[in-house]
Amino acid sequence: MKEVENVPSAIWSGNIGFGLVSVPVKVVSATKSRDVRFNQLEAETGARIRYRKVSDATGNEVSQEQIVKGYEVAPGQYVVVEDEDLKALAPKASRMIEIEDFVDLDEIDPIFFENPYYLSPEPGAAKAYRLLVEAMTQLRKVAVGRVVMRSKESLVAIRPLDGILCLETMRYADEINSADGVMPDESVPEPTERELEMAKQLIDALTSEFDPTKYEDQYREQLLSLIEAKAAGHEIVAEPMVEDQGKVVDLMAALEASLARAGRGGAAAEEKPAAEKPKKRSRKSA
Numbered sequence: 001m002k003e004v005e006n007v008p009s010a011i012w013s014g015n016i017g018f019g020l021v022s023v024p025v026k027v028v029s030a031t032k033s034r035d036v037r038f039n040q041l042e043a044e045t046g047a048r049i050r051y052r053k054v055s056d057a058t059g060n061e062v063s064q065e066q067i068v069k070g071y072e073v074a075p076g077q078y079v080v081v082e083d084e085d086l087k088a089l090a091p092k093a094s095r096m097i098e099i100e101d102f103v104d105l106d107e108i109d110p111i112f113f114e115n116p117y118y119l120s121p122e123p124g125a126a127k128a129y130r131l132l133v134e135a136m137t138q139l140r141k142v143a144v145g146r147v148v149m150r151s152k153e154s155l156v157a158i159r160p161l162d163g164i165l166c167l168e169t170m171r172y173a174d175e176i177n178s179a180d181g182v183m184p185d186e187s188v189p190e191p192t193e194r195e196l197e198m199a200k201q202l203i204d205a206l207t208s209e210f211d212p213t214k215y216e217d218q219y220r221e222q223l224l225s226l227i228e229a230k231a232a233g234h235e236i237v238a239e240p241m242v243e244d245q246g247k248v249v250d251l252m253a254a255l256e257a258s259l260a261r262a263g264r265g266g267a268a269a270e271e272k273p274a275a276e277k278p279k280k281r282s283r284k285s286a
Contacts, residue, residue: 008032012149013122014095016132016158016165023129024122025097027149027167031116036223091153097167099145099158108142108157112170119158119165129165136160144170198255205262 010026017023040049052061069086070078121129136143136159143158147167155170191199229236 010120011117012147014097014147016097016099016119016143016145018099018132018143021128021132022096023132024125025119025129025165026122027117028120030118030166034217034220036220036227090151091148093151094148097145097147097156097158099143101144102136102139102141103144105140105142105159111176113157114169114171117167117169119167133160133163133165136165195251195255198252198259202255202258202262205259 008028010028013024013026015022015024041047042049053064053067054060055062069081069083071081072078119129135141145156145158147154147156155172157168157170158165159168160166226236
């Protein structure tokens with residue numbers, strides 16, 4: 001099944017401003033969704049299912065012109081906010097990403113990052129762009145600022161990435177949930193020195209250079225293969241699913257077995273055959 005590749009177009013253009021230096025740039029998407037999406041169909045006719053906006057009070061369909069925005073302040077109670085109210089509060093459109101701070105890259109936890117974009121230099125701005133990239137790369141700095149994009153002001157981080165600038169929209173601090181309560185209330189026993197050493201050995205044995213191309217969405221590949229097979233009229237036979245209980249009975253035994261499988265268990269590793277990697281299912285062409 002051939003997929004159409006869309007060339008990303010610029011969604012914003014303006015300038016990066018720091019001090020008296022201004023670098024004209026444009027913003028293009030750095031990612032794309034590869035999720036397999038379905039439409040809902042009527043089983044008997046195969047016709048598309050459409051959604052209609054219906055009033056809870058009357059059960060009648062309501063046109064777009066009759067719909068207003070409301071914020072729920074109590075169960076069943078709403079404050080109506082008019083479009084004029086929102087326009088008055090809307091941030092003023094700006095063509096400037098004004099850098100407020102430069103911070104160390106290691107100081108920003110990835111939990112704050114939201115959506116990535118590439119920043120491309122406008123014609124004639126390549127030298128200033130390259131200067132900013134090189135300086136930030138050598139200093140390992142990230143620029144933090146704000147931008148008004150698509151009628152919304154966003155906190156952003158600009159960081160060098162493989163010789164270009166990458167802009168990441170960021171979550172504000174009050175959008176991050178507290179980690180309180182994530183760990184159970186009951187006392188958690190401390191790992192023994194032996195357990196900790198074996199865990200470190202296992203991590204070391206499984207450590208390699210990060211190669212994003214080695215990780216594939218196996219579910220999506222299998223789903224597309226199923227769709228292609230059904231489109232070609234092939235009979236589908238589902239494989240029985242074996243549920244993994246995922247319960248560790250003996251932590252030390254699990255660590256020893258894992259080290260043996262990773263090839264760090266000495267003789268134990270030689271007694272057991274290496275675990276085979278699951279073979280990637282081939283996709284039939286339609």
